[in-house]
Every structure is written in structure tokens, then in C-alpha cells.
Amino acid sequence: MENFSEWFHDILENADITDSRYPIKGMAVWRPYGFQIRRATLNIFRDLMDKEHDETLFPLLIPEAELAKEGIHVKGFEDEVYWVTHGGQTELNEKLAIRPTSETAMYPMFALWVRSHIDLPIKQYQVVNTFRYETKHTRPLIRVREITTFAEAHTVHSSAEEAAEQVETGIELYKKFFDGLGIAYLISKRPVWDKFPGAEYTMAFDTIMPDGKTLQIGTVHNLGQTFAHTFEITFENKEGNHEYAYQTCYGISDRVIAAAIAAHGDEKGLQLPPEISPKQITIIPIIFKDGGEEVMAKCNEIKEALEAKGIRVQMDTRDIRPGKKFFDWELKGTPLRFELGPRDLNNNVAIIGRRDTGEKIEISLDEDVAEKVAELLAEVEESMKANSWAKQEEKIVTLDSLDNVSDIVDEGKVVKFYWCGDEECGKAIEEETGVDILGINEEDIQTDKVCPHCGKPAKHLALMAKTY
RNA sequence: GGGACCAUAGGGUAGCUUGGUCGAUCCUUUGGGCUUUGGGAGCCUGAGACUCCGGUUCAAAUCCGGGUGGUCCCA
Numbered sequence: 276m277e278n279f280s281e282w283f284h285d286i287l288e289n290a291d292i293t294d295s296r297y298p299i300k301g302m303a304v305w306r307p308y309g310f311q312i313r314r315a316t317l318n319i320f321r322d323l324m325d326k327e328h329d330e331t332l333f334p335l336l337i338p339e340a341e342l343a344k345e346g347i348h349v350k351g352f353e354d355e356v357y358w359v360t361h362g363g364q365t366e367l368n369e370k371l372a373i374r375p376t377s378e379t380a381m382y383p384m385f386a387l388w389v390r391s392h393i394d395l396p397i398k399q400y401q402v403v404n405t406f407r408y409e410t411k412h413t414r415p416l417i418r419v420r421e422i423t424t425f426a427e428a429h430t431v432h433s434s435a436e437e438a439a440e441q442v443e444t445g446i447e448l449y450k451k452f453f454d455g456l457g458i459a460y461l462i463s464k465r466p467v468w469d470k471f472p473g474a475e476y477t478m479a480f481d482t483i484m485p486d487g488k489t490l491q492i493g494t495v496h497n498l499g500q501t502f503a504h505t506f507e508i509t510f511e512n513k514e515g516n517h518e519y520a521y522q523t524c525y526g527i528s529d530r531v532i533a534a535a536i537a538a539h540g541d542e543k544g545l546q547l548p549p550e551i552s553p554k555q556i557t558i559i560p561i562i563f564k565d566g567g568e569e570v571m572a573k574c575n576e577i578k579e580a581l582e583a584k585g586i587r588v589q590m591d592t593r594d595i596r597p598g599k600k601f602f603d604w605e606l607k608g609t610p611l612r613f614e615l616g617p618r619d620l621n622n623n624v625a626i627i628g629r630r631d632t633g634e635k636i637e638i639s640l641d642e643d644v645a646e647k648v649a650e651l652l653a654e655v656e657e658s659m660k661a662n663s664w665a666k667q668e669e670k671i672v673t674l675d676s677l678d679n680v681s682d683i684v685d686e687g688k689v690v691k692f693y694w695c696g697d698e699e700c701g702k703a704i705e706e707e708t709g710v711d712i713l714g715i716n717e718e719d720i721q722t723d724k725v726c727p728h729c730g731k732p733a734k735h736l737a738l739m740a741k742t743y
Numbered sequence: 744g745g746g747a748c749c750a751u752a753g754g755g756u757a758g759c760u761u762g763g764u765c766g767a768u769c770c771u772u773u774g775g776g777c778u779u780u781g782g783g784a785g786c787c788u789g790a791g792a793c794u795c796c797g798g799u800u801c802a803a804a805u806c807c808g809g810g811u812g813g814u815c816c817c818a
Contacts, residue, residue, distance in 0.1 A: 280814085288754075296753095300812065410744085412814075561781055598782035616781055626781095709818085 279486040279537070280414075286536060287415055290545045290607050301413035301420030308607065309532075311553035313424060316532060317402060319455050319550060320426060323448055328398040328428055333380045335403070336371040341379045345505040348378065351472025355407040373406045378473070378524065381429055382506040389520060391511045392433045396441075400428035416533035417490065417743055427526040431503075433510060438497055438521035442478060445495040445525040449480055452527070453492070456535045457548045457660035458482055459667035460492065461689070463714030463738050466701050471524075475499035481713055481740070482534045483670050487687025489713060489740040492534045495525035538663045539631075545608030546630055548659055549652040556581065556627075556648055557604045558590040561597050561616030574615055577625075577644055584645040586652070605630060610655045611648060631655050631662070677727045680708045680739060689740040691716060693733035695726035704728050704739075713738040 287293045292309030305313060321330070336359060343349050357373040360366060374380055381399075388394060405425040409418055428445065432438045446462065453460050460480045470477035471494065480493035502508070503519040512518050539546040549555050560567075560574045574590060581588040591600045597614070604612060612628040619625050625644070627636045629651065638647055672683060673691040680690055694701070694715070701712050707728075717736040724733045 284814095285754095296812095298812080563780065594780085596780050596782080596784060598780090599784085600782090602783050614781080618781070 279484060282485075282540070283533075283537065284415070286540055286545055292536070292545075293415055295415045299420070301409055301418070303415050303419070305423065308553060312547065312551055313532060315551040315553065316456070316535070317424070317426075320452055320527070321402075323452055324400050324426075324428065327444065327448065328400045328430075331399045331401050332403070333377055333384070333401060335374055337374055337377075337380045339370045339372060341383055342372045344379065345473055345502060347501075348473035348505075352376070352407075355409060357406045357408055374403070375405055375407050376425070376526075377401070377403070377405070377427055378429070378502060379506075382502050382508060382522075385429075385431055385520075386506050386508045389431060389508055389510050392513060395431055395433045395510060395520065396437065397431040398428070398441075399430075400426065402426045414743070416529045416536075419529065422528050424529045424532070425526060426528070427524060429524045430522060431508065432521045432523075433512065433518070435499070435521050438499070438523050441523045442495050442497050442525075445523065446478055449493045449495070449525070449527065453480065453482075453531075453534075454660065455548075455550055456531070456538075457656065457663050458492070458531070458534050458538050459660075459664040461489070461667075461713070461716065461738060463716045464718065465494075465714040466712050467698055468702065469712075469714070471496045473498060473501050475501070479714060481738075481742075482538065483667050483689055483740070484534075484537050484743065487670060487684065487689065487741065488743050489689060490530055490534055490537075490743045492530050493525070493527045496523060498522040498524060538666075539608075539659055543602075544606035546659070547608035547610065549610045549656050552608060552610055553587065554589040554609050555587045555652055556589075556611040556613055557600075557609050558588060558613045558615070559597055559600050559604075560590065560592065561614060561619075563617060569620055570615055570617060573620060573640070574613075577613065577615070580645045581648060584649055586645065586648055601628075611651060613648075627651065629655060631659055675724070675727060677704060677708060677739075680710055684710050684739065684741050689713075689738060691736055691738055692727060693720075693722060693724040694735050694737035695729055695731040696734045696737075697726075697729065697731065700726060700729045700731075708739070710739045711742050713740055713742070 287295070290308065291306045292312065293303040294306055295303040297304050342356070352375045356375050359371040359373060385397060388397065403425055405422045407420060407422065409420050411418060413419055430441050432441060460482050463479055463481070465477040465479050474496040476497050478495040479491055481489040482492050484490050500519045500521055502522055508520045509517045510520055535548065535551065536545060539548065558574050558578055560570050562570055578588055578590055591604070593600065601612065608630065610630050614626040614628065623640045624637050625640060627638060627648070628634070629636070638644065670687060670689055671691060672688050674680065674683070677692060683690060696715065705712055714737065715735040716738045719734060720736055722733055725731060726733050
């Protein structure tokens, strides 16, 4: 994968995931195959979220007055908001913003819903599309003007402690989610100058793309009482006093799918973790002029046995040569392939091919094929995950000096270094090296090391990288 | 925020410098037909493009201006 950008662009097109030729910059069509991947991904996500939250749906449009209420927040988004100004030919009295994110849509409602500590906590999420007028060059799934899959959770609590705990819960949820997709990640606390506009602090998940640039794939924000003050979200506590609520919010987006594609893909194409692959195994009957019926009959029997076990299976009966089918399904990333031809039938065996290792495994037809496939799927999943983490490990270097950091990052590395944590020092580092500080990877560490930039005692282990 | 480059069938390209030979090249894709089928099949026969608007000119895929879209670099 010499040129990741090019590879990524081609794979979206060739594997029928999205079509970015839609005539609006930064907006693309989810094609059926891609949509199935997206749906499977969301199914996993919803299963996780539903244990902790209620799913809701808020309107797409936000009155200008609400959006403008929270000054710091609006400043972070004002240059990228789309506005609805007309209804038909009539100019609206008040402009309506198309949500860039939903805090200002949700929180006025939270203010109505929260009266007493009994009403707390509120934990809700929604999966919606959001719009941002990106001015930088857009990239499908990574930097888009319509984020088609914006999964945002918002919580309200009666104490700062509880909100802080919720941040940890959010992090744990996302860990499980990314683990399920076999995506390796780095967790860091974003520098103060890079936190979510209006948040007290931001915890972020980044994954390292094949070219060494990092991609932010999830964030968890502790909002403190900032928005509660702005939107008057107050509750009566047990003592009968009115108090401002504490909030968190956290979200993931289309980028998760980009990360899954990038984490596992190779020269042959896509490689999907069994969890999100629309089909987990493809049966390819090898048919000659004679003896086709027996092969088909056996394939159908196997298909039913696999379905009975809850395995997502398809049979490719197209009238083309088997080799073409192999290439097609390797490109589309199906984890396993099942081949059966007359020769196999005579020997009472079949071949299972693994997409991840390329291995061809001969199995006896007397075996419990469905059981064997289920085992293999589990193995593939584990091995893809391990592989992804191993690749990430190779790309991280720990440095004592930042002298060559720019060159090292250009070689596709992510840098760990001991840092004092000071804002001015951090900004100076970014300025002088041209590399971003992702954030603090490990806090309050005990070390004799000093900050390589300012020489003060190091307090944290921080991460630096080129970012998407 | 600043800059560079690019736009030809569904995808990838040749042609543009020096306007006419373009009725536009090749690969892929694709409809129909026959033979095939254990790693991208072969033959026959069809289909499919000069990004948009304006300008220069006897003549524009080719030159000029702008729009839109794309790619990349720097902050």
C-alpha cells in the first residue's frame, strides 16, 4: 500500500462502498454493499449503547438564537454552519442552522425535562447526519460536509463526580466497540487548545492510518456545567436547593468505517472483520458440464447448515469462472470462502479459504462444517485484531529529543515523548516542529525525565503525529 | 488561511506544447451470440467521452477568462 490516499479512494469505488461522484463537494452516496457494512457496524454500536442509554431523535434544524447562546461553542463552529434562510420564496424571520452537532438542539429540551434530582441522570443518544461546511479538502468518510453517521450521546448528571465517571463509562464503551471491529487505537487527553468548544476536557481515540497519519475516531467530552449555565439546566437537589447540572457528550462517526477499512485492507482489497462483513462466508460451487447437480445439492445443504448456525452466508452462482469469483470476494473482503467441486465431492472434502492469511484449509465433509466455520470466524476475528495492534505498535516510537521529530513523523511514525504539559510550551512545540500534539497519553507519571522543549520536569507521556 | 496542479465513455488513459489529419487512441467496463468453467476465459458483433458558461478564430478536446468539481503541498 504505497499510496494510502489513492488506495483508499480506489477501494471505496471498487468494493462498492460509496460513490463520491455526487455533485456536491464532500457528500457521497452509500452504495448497497457499503450500506450493509454501515448497518452491521451500527448494529454492534446500538447493542452496546442501548445497555447504557435511550435512543432518541432530535430535529435537524436549530434556531439561530439557540445556536448562538453558548459563545465558546458557537465560535468553534460558526465558520462551518449551513443555514436555512428561506421557506419557499419567503425569507425566514429567524435563520435556521443545519446541525453541525446537536448540543444546542438538545439542551434547551433537557432544561425542560430536568426539574429535580429524580429526573437525573439522563443518558440519551441519537444516530443522525450532521453538516459542516468544511473548507479544507474533503475526503470520503474522513472529512466530509455531510457526516452521514454521527452517533452522539449526551448525558446529564447531578454531580461532577458522576459526570467524570460517565466519561470513563463512555471510554469503556468505545473500547469495546473498536475491539469488536479489530481497530487498534490510542487514547489521549486532548491539549486544552484542542478540546471540544465548550468542554472542560476532551478524551480522544485516534487510530494510526497506514501512512502514519492519525485519524480521530471517537471523542468523549466532560462538559462540566458550561452548557447547563447557558441553557439553564437546573435541578432541585435533595436539600431543596437549585443547582446547575453536569454534562458529558461523546460521539463517533463515519470515520469508524474508514478506520476499519484502513486497518485491515491490503493489496487485494478490503478485508472485513466477520462482525461487520455483510456476508461472512461465500460458497463457490465449481461446476462443469457434467456432475453440476450433485455439487449444487451439496452446496445448498452446506448453506442451510451454516444459516442454521446464524452464519451470514451467500452462494455465488454467477455463470463466470471461479477465479473471477475468488478475486471479486477478496476485493470485497468476505472473511471466508468455501469451495466445492466434483473432484472434492469424490474425495468427500471441501476447501475453506481464509481472506486474512490466504490459507486454504481442506476439511472433510463428514465433519460438522458449520461448527468448523464458526471456529474459523472466531479465529479470523482474533487474528485481525492482533494484527492491527501489532501494526500500531510498530509505528510508535518514544523519543527523548524532539530535534528530528518532523523527519520521524514523515517516515510514518507516531511519537511518544515526556512532556511538561504546559500550554505555551506545547504550542511552541507544534509551531517549531510542524507536528500536532495529539494529547496526553499517560498522566501524572513518575519520571526523572525533563521536557525536551523547555527543560522543566516531565509530568506526562504525550503523543505527537500528523493528523487527518 | 496561502499556494500549486488537474478535468477526455462507468473507471483508467493517448491526443493539447505548434488550433485543421479527431468521423478522438488504447486498457478496463458493458449488451447480444457461440465455445467454456479447479485463480481475473476466448472468439464474433454492438454500446459508451472531449466538466459547464463565456471569449478569440474561417476553424477549439487543443488558446484565453470565469464557475464547478478533484488532487496535493504549506500555515
